Amino acid sequence: xxxxxxKDMLISELLEVDPGIVPILxxxxxxxxxxxxxxxxxxxxxxxxxxxxxxxxxxxxxEYLTLKG
Numbered sequence: 094x095x096x097x098x099x100k101d102m103l104i105s106e107l108l109e110v111d112p113g114i115v116p117i118l119x120x121x122x123x124x125x126x127x128x129x130x131x132x133x134x135x136x137x138x139x140x141x142x143x144x145x146x147x148x149x150x151x152x153x154x155x156e157y158l159t160l161k162g
Contacts, residue, residue: 100137
């Protein structure tokens with residue numbers, strides 16, 4: 094079963110799950126993934142700062158992880 098992410102996970106934790114998540118975050122408008130302060134934010138916090146629907150982003154990432162296997 095593929096690992097799934099949640100909106101309360103830190104950006105740094107997401108990158109540990111799968112570095113392939115980076116292009117998804119960048120395409121959603123999160124261009125500061127490498128910023129040290131971003132690493133300590135939850136996905137929900139980062140989405141809110143960038144005006145992104147966090148639930149939709151979680152769904153997109155989990156779909157990617159499921160398809161990747």
